[in-house]
Amino acid sequence: MKPKTYDDLLGGPQGGRDCAGRGILDHVMSRWGVLVLLALRDGTHRFSELRRRIGGVSEKMLAQTLRALEEDGFVLRHDFGEVPPRVEYALTPMGRQLATHVARLATWISDNTAQVLAARETRRSKAKG
Amino acid sequence: MKPKTYDDLLGGPQGGRDCAGRGILDHVMSRWGVLVLLALRDGTHRFSELRRRIGGVSEKMLAQTLRALEEDGFVLRHDFGEVPPRVEYALTPMGRQLATHVARLATWISDNTAQVLAARETRRSKAKG
């Protein structure tokens, strides 16, 4: 019997080895994964559009993030194969489902940001007092 | 008008400066944040219990993660101030709400892991064909 590891907490050995779910979660919740998912919720966008929309992401990281999400089947990449180059990205149906969950979490956090900041203040003054 | 940055995508400047929501999300979705949140869903646990339950986390990272979540007001730390030391951790009401959302996301991923792995395979064979 395996001990209770984080594999179990995340749904167990369904993926086969270690913890596939954990790897997916890492892609999704990577520094830029969330933002890409949210940015694609309202439709198709080109590479440079995404860069502008997300802001602060380097070409390298955006490309890397998009590739990871594409590999996982969350993002669809359409290369028009023209010059000048034109590539468009969109969510797959599965990606839309995922993005919905992510958006809920992001929304909750957004709605509770003030409360979190207040909690931090409380702690800070308690530490002083 | 501000350009669309990831600040906007995550709920805008509600936190005051940059993007407080983003920072919170980083805490929550950090490598171990998710697991701690999930591990605490079923009640109070001691430090070493958490280490065993989560599995694979070092003392340093667990302590660091717990402190961050505590600062944000998601986790409550109760130090009994005895020898040998005894400290217990639990979710705050806000933490329970958050953990519920996180659990939903984790569950979705867990339920869709097979589909993601299938998507990866499809891509792989398409690349070959």
Add this chain to the structure above:
DNA sequence: CGGAATCCAAGATGATACTG
């Protein structure tokens, strides 16, 4: 037992330059 402090290896990220 529950950490804090330190040192070090590994990985993530960014700026830049280059290509089709």
Add this chain to the structure above:
DNA sequence: CAGTATCATCTTGGATTCCG
């Protein structure tokens, strides 16, 4: 435009050690 390749850097994470 849409990337890739490369190098420098900054951050993470882990192992170890020490303490109350």
